[in-house]
Amino acid sequence: xxxxxxxxxxxxxxxxxxxxxxxxxxxxxxxxxxxxxxxxxxxxxxxxxxxxxxxxxxxxxxxxxxxxxxxxxxxxxxxxxxxxxxxxxxxxxxxxxxxxxxxxxxxxxxxxxxxxxxxxxxxxxxxxxxxxxxxxxxxxxxxxxxxxxxxxxxxxxxxxxxxxxxxxxxxxxxxxxxxxxxxxxxxxxxxxxxxxxxxxxxxxxxxxxxxxxxxxxxxxxxxxxxxxxxxxxxxxxxxxxxxxxxxxxxxxxxxxxxxxxxxxxxxxxxxxxxxxxxxxxxxxxxxxxxxxxxxxxxxxxxxxxxxxxxxxxxxxxxxxxxxxxxxxxxxxxxxxxxxxxxxxxxxxxxxxxxxxxxxxxxxxxxxxxxxxxxxxxxxxxxxxxxxxxxxxxxxxxxxxxxxxxxxxxxxxxxxxxxxxxxxxxxxxxxxxxxxxxxxxxxxxxxxxxxxxxxxxxxxxxxxxxxxxxxxxxx
Amino acid sequence: xxxxxxxxxxxxxxxxxxxxxxxxxxxxxxxxxxxxxxxxxxxxxxxxxxxxxxxxxxxxxxxxxxxxxxxxxxxxxxxxxxxxxxxxxxxxxxxxxxxxxxxxxxxxxxxxxxxxxxxxxxxxxxxxxxxxxxxxxxxxxxxxxxxxxxxxxxxxxxxxxxxxxxxxxxxxxxxxxxxxxxxxxxxxxxxxxxxxxxxxxxxxxxxxxxxxxxxxxxxxxxxxxxxxxxxxxxxxxxxxxxxxxxxxxxxxxxxxxxxxxxxxxxxxxxxxxxxxxxxxxxxxxxxxxxxxxxxxxxxxxxxxxxxxxxxxxxxxxxxxxxxxxxxxxxxxxxxxxxxxxxxxxxxxxxxxxxxxxxxxx
Numbered sequence: 001x002x003x004x005x006x007x008x009x010x011x012x013x014x015x016x017x018x019x020x021x022x023x024x025x026x027x028x029x030x031x032x033x034x035x036x037x038x039x040x041x042x043x044x045x046x047x048x049x050x051x052x053x054x055x056x057x058x059x060x061x062x063x064x065x066x067x068x069x070x071x072x073x074x075x076x077x078x079x080x081x082x083x084x085x086x087x088x089x090x091x092x093x094x095x096x097x098x099x100x101x102x103x104x105x106x107x108x109x110x111x112x113x114x115x116x117x118x119x120x121x122x123x124x125x126x127x128x129x130x131x132x133x134x135x136x137x138x139x140x141x142x143x144x145x146x147x148x149x150x151x152x153x154x155x156x157x158x159x160x161x162x163x164x165x166x167x168x169x170x171x172x173x174x175x176x177x178x179x180x181x182x183x184x185x186x187x188x189x190x191x192x193x194x195x196x197x198x199x200x201x202x203x204x205x206x207x208x209x210x211x212x213x214x215x216x217x218x219x220x221x222x223x224x225x226x227x228x229x230x231x232x233x234x235x236x237x238x239x240x241x242x243x244x245x246x247x248x249x250x251x252x253x254x255x256x257x258x259x260x261x262x263x264x265x266x267x268x269x270x271x272x273x274x275x276x277x278x279x280x281x282x283x284x285x286x287x288x289x290x291x292x293x294x295x296x297x298x299x300x301x302x303x304x305x306x307x308x309x310x311x312x313x314x315x316x317x318x319x320x321x322x323x324x325x326x327x328x329x330x331x332x333x334x335x336x337x338x339x340x341x342x343x344x345x346x347x348x349x350x351x352x353x354x355x356x357x358x359x360x361x362x363x364x365x366x367x368x369x370x371x372x373x374x375x376x377x378x379x380x381x382x383x384x385x386x387x388x389x390x391x392x393x394x395x396x397x398x399x400x401x402x403x404x405x406x407x408x409x410x411x412x413x414x415x416x417x418x419x420x421x422x423x424x425x426x427x428x429x430x431x432x433x434x435x436x437x438x439x440x441x442x443x444x445x446x447x448x449x450x451x452x453x454x455x456x457x458x459x460x461x462x463x464x465x466x467x468x469x470x471x472x473x474x
Numbered sequence: 475x476x477x478x479x480x481x482x483x484x485x486x487x488x489x490x491x492x493x494x495x496x497x498x499x500x501x502x503x504x505x506x507x508x509x510x511x512x513x514x515x516x517x518x519x520x521x522x523x524x525x526x527x528x529x530x531x532x533x534x535x536x537x538x539x540x541x542x543x544x545x546x547x548x549x550x551x552x553x554x555x556x557x558x559x560x561x562x563x564x565x566x567x568x569x570x571x572x573x574x575x576x577x578x579x580x581x582x583x584x585x586x587x588x589x590x591x592x593x594x595x596x597x598x599x600x601x602x603x604x605x606x607x608x609x610x611x612x613x614x615x616x617x618x619x620x621x622x623x624x625x626x627x628x629x630x631x632x633x634x635x636x637x638x639x640x641x642x643x644x645x646x647x648x649x650x651x652x653x654x655x656x657x658x659x660x661x662x663x664x665x666x667x668x669x670x671x672x673x674x675x676x677x678x679x680x681x682x683x684x685x686x687x688x689x690x691x692x693x694x695x696x697x698x699x700x701x702x703x704x705x706x707x708x709x710x711x712x713x714x715x716x717x718x719x720x721x722x723x724x725x726x727x728x729x730x731x732x733x734x735x736x737x738x739x740x741x742x743x744x745x746x747x748x749x750x751x752x753x754x755x756x757x758x759x760x761x762x763x764x765x766x767x768x769x770x771x772x773x774x775x776x777x778x779x780x781x782x783x784x785x786x787x788x789x790x791x792x793x794x795x796x797x798x799x800x801x802x803x804x805x806x807x808x809x810x811x812x813x814x815x816x817x818x819x820x821x822x823x824x825x826x827x828x829x830x831x832x833x834x835x
Contacts, residue, residue: 197788
């Protein structure tokens with residue numbers, strides 16, 4: 001049976017970040033849940049990635065038009081930032097406020113949007129959604145650059161309500177009407193971009209948001225029951241004070257951090273799994289004046305989050321599979337060659353980072369898994385966990401050796417499950433793992449040949465665990 | 475001999491023209507990091523490229539009159555290949571020396587790009603197959619193991635900058651050993667100076683390196699945000715600058731050179747400017763970039779007419795953007811005394827001439 005403090009800390013670090021090495025889990029467990037959570041909720045208290053070194057060895061990351069460079073740089077940050085919750089929230093917003101490279105065609109602009117989520121994603125929601133609404137990438141992606149006083153394009157106005165704030169409905173009611181969409185779109189006319197340099201011959205210039213008052217419809221509008229000559233700013237104020245917005249955020253946070261929930265199109269008719277916790281987060285939203293961190297504080301302090309029932313009950317996203325495995329095996333914890341290939345792996349698993357399939361983003365939970373992506377996920381994790389030269393794997397093997405001069409197959413299997421997670425598998429799976437271990441008998445590490453055999457068998461067992469259904473969950 | 479006018483700007487630099495454009499090969503550069511000056515206007519430009527597009531990794535040979543001559547070298551660990559090229563220098567015979575901070579080696583080519591040798595021994599490449607068997611778009615290729623590194627005499631750990639003196643001594647900034655090492659041109663260790671730290675003569679990840687007319691050594695002390703001056707034997711003489719974006723301050727300076735007047739030019743990398751210092755380190759002026767379309771740039775636009783209008787609109791909105799340096803990474807003085815500034819992001823060289831007469835202000 002795994003140590004409860006270790007198990008709880010591992011759970012917190014998997015959900016609030018991209019997992020951790022066993023050394024890090026034990027250090028944080030010694031520090032305590034509350035202190036660790038305080039650190040996570042206050043990212044500024046933690047060191048930042050040393051950007052000068054990142055650019056020193058990857059000078060092409062600077063303003064790179066290539067989406068691959070930007071995804072690669074992001075994966076490096078996921079793996080290495082001490083501000084793990086900040087980075088997890090960065091991914092959270094990318095999965096909600098979706099814009100994609102397939103249209104934007106500028107890796108740098110995608111990188112800038114992600115950087116904005118990083119910087120402001122744990123702050124005030126009113127501030128964040130204003131930044132989103134003045135993000136030149138988003139203005140272009142959702143056609144607001146084509147929305148004019150005399151020819152309104154409703155795309156941004158509609159998605160702002162349906163997918164970025166209110167959601168289509170809650171408690172079986174609709175949250176807005178078609179007239180609200182039209183009023184919203186009119187209010188955002190004139191929210192546009194300045195002309196930018198093309199990619200050739202010297203590289204794109206950073207895109208700039210520009211408000212054009214001459215192209216703005218400043219006529220009277222009625223939006224969610226309020227009437228006035230609303231501009232986009234006023235619309236955001238009205239949106240933020242809606243109970244539907246609090247519900248929208250709380251459900252998204254629950255789905256991302258606690259347990260897989262129904263997907264957003266179903267939220268009008270499907271009640272939350274844990275209404276009490278959702279309502280506590282909604283209250284925190286309003287009490288704090290729309291502060292995201294205060295909602296997270298409620299979530300991570302809740303008994304629901306800490307309970308064993310939600311552990312390993314959530315399917316890892318591909319980004320979590322890749323970044324989490326790399327952190328566990330302690331690979332690419334320094335700047336070196338070879339990260340590009342890892343950065344492409346989420347795409348092979350169905351998550352093309354910085355290029356979501358639609359503005360609705362990726363569906364999560366069991367929708368991450370199909371026969372193709374499952375094979376990719378298993379192969380990727382088992383390749384790394386079976387590489388006994390990697391520092392994190394070596395560390396786990398040394399820990400296992402320290403548990404006794406001789407390990408029975410049962411002790412060996414339980415030790416591996418503990419060190420990789422701690423992860424609990426069903427009885428049938430455990431029996432299969434033990435049966436495999438029994439074929440070669442007890443494990444010893446007295447002589448050099450025994451050590452070599454111990455190492456080989458442990459790597460093999462890690463690979464088998466990576467192939468279990470349970471390993472696909474976090 | 476320079477003349478100082480009470481700290482006022484007593485030098486003037488006139489923008490002449492630009493060379494290059496962003497291109498993965500041929501008439502342009504891709505993420506260039508350094509250049510070397512040859513005879514007859516010839517420049518050797520090191521293209522770092524990136525992991526995803528390794529076809530951008532090579533050395534371009536062009537002239538400052540914007541003539542394309544050739545390119546050589548490619549990505550890999552084999553003889554004559556390189557992975558993370560950082561710096562380039564020529565010897566008196568016109569041979570080309572290239573530092574690679576991933577393979578931890580110096581490769582030597584003749585002026586036509588024919589591979590001659592590499593040193594130090596201990597890493598001869600060989601990784602050439604993608605172990606995963608997966609084809610990577612544009613051929614990122616295998617996960618090439620790093621070259622053997624070390625901190626002993628003559629061993630390297632991420633060599634960053636190289637320069638060759640008239641007597642054939644090579645000075646190498648050995649960045650992760652925080653020192654400068656001296657070698658013969660076939661790699662025999664001659665000496666070293668510098669240790670890790672921020673005190674006088676100490677170094678923190680040094681990058682660019684240059685020699686003055688009298689043979690003194692100037693080092694871009696990258697993570698200490700300063701330039702340090704040594705004798706050729708490594709005796710510390712002076713330090714110029716500190717962290718910041720003000721006058722005479724630096725943000726990760728990576729390129730340095732010295733002209734015949736003793737004026738010092740610094741590529742102030744993250745401040746997007748080149749600072750000019752007098753021989754005593756006094757700030758003289760800062761160049762921010764004055765780029766005008768190069769001929770190759772015009773050629774590119776003419777073959778992509780949709781971008782002509784797009785660029786024209788952008789130019790009218792923000793004419794300064796394209797003119798400005800964007801991560802300048804190397805500065806060199808050519809045989810005519812012209813200043814060449816290599817712009818990492820823009821894939822171009824901006825060329826300046828220096829007035830022979832002091833500015834009367």
